[in-house]
Amino acid sequence: MADSTTKRVTSADVARLAGVSRATVSYVLNDTPRQTISAGTRDRVRDAAAQLGYAPSAAARTLRTGRSDVVLCLLPDWPIGPEVGSNLGHLSTALARHGLTLVVHPGNREDRPIAELWKAITPAAVIAYTGFSDAEMAAMRSAGVSLVVALSRRDRGRELAVPQELVGRRQAEHLAQAGHSRLGYAYPDDPRVRFFAEPRLAGVRGACAARRLPTPVGLTVPLDPAAASEAVRRWQATGVTAVCAYNDEVALAILAGARRAGVAVPGELAVMGVDDIVPARLADPPLTTVTTDQAVVAAHLAATVVAAMNSRAAPTLPAADIVRVVSRESA
Amino acid sequence: MADSTTKRVTSADVARLAGVSRATVSYVLNDTPRQTISAGTRDRVRDAAAQLGYAPSAAARTLRTGRSDVVLCLLPDWPIGPEVGSNLGHLSTALARHGLTLVVHPGNREDRPIAELWKAITPAAVIAYTGFSDAEMAAMRSAGVSLVVALSRRDRGRELAVPQELVGRRQAEHLAQAGHSRLGYAYPDDPRVRFFAEPRLAGVRGACAARRLPTPVGLTVPLDPAAASEAVRRWQATGVTAVCAYNDEVALAILAGARRAGVAVPGELAVMGVDDIVPARLADPPLTTVTTDQAVVAAHLAATVVAAMNSRAAPTLPAADIVRVVSRESA
DNA sequence: CTGTTAGCGCGTTCAC
């Protein structure tokens, strides 16, 4: 059993207990290739390590190798929804399977220039929601960060944008199949999330074009019943019968706006969200929405990171059934 | 301007450029007390550092001092809401003001035993939503973690529970002032969040007792309209006219259940949530809820961490106006 | 006062 009350256990302690040198401990514990070590010794070392509750110091390891096994995820400074939470959970699990530790930094960039952050942490990879400038990318690369990934459009090097277009496309397809031809698109009010909204709208547009439907009419919908009812009225005036919302919150706002405007959902206006947050299924009417299979995306992200660390090519995302429609009553 | 394309800049580089020794660089950059260094030299060093874009290696510094300036926050394995996100944002900002970096780890404890995590990271402090066992606490302490804080009830050493009772109390007070006397309490379905639910219920109970009202009748409310309507019926049968929900999602479920059961809100049943999530104000009727001033709590948490690192006494949380009722139509 | 020299902390890895 591990002795919990002692000072930090170092590899020297393990070496002493196992009766070997520190080098040997390192070789055994890291399964170093082309170092032949007898099975007996290996066992003694491993036992000793277990007995002492040895965990190598990340600091020392990082110092020596110049690279830590930490993957840094920079959260955007705009309000994040609950999807992000589960997202990160999945990602953490997926990375852990590869021996990597996910660490998330929620700070606005104001707190501390992000440069300081990665110079300090020396992460193996950096994943960010927002894009980096080319200068930032270059700086990070040359500082030893093996992979820089942006989840938004602007990622130059590695392509990795979560299939946002796909999200929009699924929405439009669902609505088109239900017989709607004049679609609306509901933009979020916050300009900071345009990064995500744009590709989704592009997906909707693409689907419309493919089916020779008119271009969707986009409106910005604040998360406020009064303002939303105004948008609803304008859509009605344009002959729009169904709208794709940027996400569930915006969709909920439209529901509230429709209620206020006396417009029946889905009778007079069908509404679709994105994310399938809990309130979506509790809404009136229950909201039809679209979800992304987080586990698959997370696994892919993890695989991409691992590939980059070994400078191998990035895997391709199995785009198949990642985005699914959750059909309820609003559309 | 910083040269972005070079290999990592070390203190030796700065020393060379400034024409001093590495020790001097360290003294200057850390404002080491009882080391007097001429203004001129200080400037040269600082200029050199700025010019090179020098940022000390966290690894080396941690290795040497045995303690990093990272504060590790362990997320619970139960689904986290959006409040948590803003929570962490505030906390990060507050800690940054003290030169500390917040880092969040979302993994379920299954991924990787948490012991490995902090043995590896050597954080200055660990903040967790769930409690630790006494053994875990002891182990962390002796490994150099200066503060272990649990946001739930069980925190032995440092008292720091976010004022959950206060949340419940405010709910009950608001309802009582509105003339309700028979209150209900809506438990979340997920047993993992009982940690948070219990103290809130205790707050409700306390407020009721103080006003000689009957004990609130607690029911578990799944996040599902059908199940929720069943709960609503049972409350009605018991003469309950107002219910405090564990959080907004549960409250939304009650709203959906009431709709289904044909019970008018707030006419026949008043409902209050907690958190003021966006869907709350978009609900039908708009949800009356209770919010906590995250910025204040975050600042307090940060102050507590800093105090502990300097082994000073923890500050007391200004419990005054931290919890506020957001009055809308559901109660 | 001002600033330098030297060794530590801990895991990794090359040469013997």
Next chain:
DNA sequence: GTGAACGCGCTAACAG
């Protein structure tokens, strides 16, 4: 399988 040097910043001891 081992000895020893290395990576980088901190700080006690010490010299102008």
